[in-house]
Amino acid sequence: MRGLINIVVLAVLLISVNSCKKDSQPNYQFFPQMYESPSYETYGEYDIFADEQSALIPAEGTIPRGFSLYEYENTNEDYELAKAELKSPLDSTLVDVDRAKELYDIYCGICHGNQGKGQGTLVKNEKILGVPSYADAARAITEGSIYHVIMYGRNAMGSYANQLNEEERWQVTAYVLKLKEDLTK
């Protein structure tokens, strides 16, 4: 009988040691003070901030270094204005087609399709419908309108201003124009 008790005690001990390691909990650390310094983490939660998050947007009236102001508002009037007059600062030598294609395939191709026909994976899977082809005559996209829509989004499309910086937006704009040319050829 005593042997049996010993075995049971041993089994309970083993199981309890084993069950201490849970995948939903992080492991123990040697010196937590060294692992986690008191400085603020990128996405940390701290009382001092509004909404308790350290991820903040720039203060009102300021722009980050390397950014420039975009003069057009997110309205239909300014869309038409940008469509008519906004021109790309990149000349043909500054357009890096390979990099632009890579960015386009990541951010735009998922809906607009890698050829710009409006047949991306999400459209084929019937998650998002009605994505137009760049060759659509009624829309008659220009570099100004492309940039404006990447900046602010339009109707069902959202803004991509925080995934692409200014230079990248113009690169993608150039690539979209190239796709449009290829489609209307």
Place this chain on the structure above:
Amino acid sequence: MKKSYQSVANFTNYKTRELLIRFFSPNLLLTSFLFFALLSTSVFAQEGGDPVAGKALFNTNCAACHALDRKMTGPALRYVESRLLEDEGLDREWLSAWIRNSAAVIRSGDAYASKIYAEYNNAAMTAMPQLTDEDISNILAYTAQDPPAPAAVPAGAQAEAAESSGGISNELILGALVVLFLLLAIGLYMVNKTLRRFAEAKNIDIEEAVPSRSLWSAFVKNEFLMLVTSIFFLLASAYYAYGYFMQLGVDQGYQPIQPIHFSHKIHAGENKIDCKYCHSSARVSKHSGIPSLNICMNCHKSIYEYGGETTVEYSKEFYDGEIRKLYAAAGWDDANQEYTGETQPVKWVRIHNLPDFAYFNHSQHVSVAGLECQTCHGPVEEMEIMYQYSPLTMGWCIDCHKETNIQVKDNGYYAKIHEELSKKYGVEQLTAAQMGGLECGKCHY
């Protein structure tokens, strides 16, 4: 089932039809028959429009902003023609003019046009001059169809019943096994008891098993055996203690429960969304970036329900609930298609976390080295729940730096230094280690 009828009930002119359906709803066969009958009449009523061709046209031209039974960027369009005619007195001619160039109709000072434009936050509808009269009549025929919902509901319910019965049968088998085992144990106990009683009745002595201690005492007396055993135990405990201390602070396999059940399997696997679509700062910064909710809303403004494969655990209702959680956090009012401004941060639980004394930069690995995300993060596109795939220990970093050759092709960043260093080491291809990837100060400073 009531819900789907309510959408029909919005339109007063179809009240009688709705009543009819309610009346017959217990009898599904009859209902579906009735539906087919109604469907065919309403199709023929549409001046020869073809709803099938209309559906294709609708999906390519309209569906980005309109749904049949649901407000999106633009209004819901089911029965749009009859509604406009009855409520506003606007005919097909007005509708065609609106579809071909809504901006011109608004400019002409049309009262209803201005009203609807203002009601939908001044969202400009794209002009579609390319649509012919026939196209428009096809599209309107499609919007005039009755919702097919009642047929779909029982099918879904059946599938669910079948799935849940599969789950139950597994539990049943387990339960039956437990009961069987218990019965066996009780049976053996009873047999033992009866036999003992028989023995007692017939005056037979049962020899109780005498615990033999001879082996143990022999073992204790043998000093050599004791020595070997204790050395063995010492070594074994040293081995396990070493193993335990070495895995401290290593979170391989860490799989916390997140506040919103985000399935990488659905997003990156089934829908093939690039990792960098959401984690865009992995290209350009130290941190891979946790996407802000506006990136979720890029797609989920349009995708309000889950339409893929489901299991018992992860049902459509479950996934739809998670999308609701996203809407609540982003402050998106799905019914009115507008932001309320009442947002709340989502408290994601961080999985991959290097100690603060180690420097790591995503852009160096993603953009400069051109590594696939999966190299370190594992098959994320197959993970329903995200977990840490790699140990993220220093030894793991070092091993990879020793084995990985630097990408020199089309990489101006490395061209010159690579040329000189490869001459110095006398090798064709430099590894990351030979570029200085083992120097302490690169990661610890």
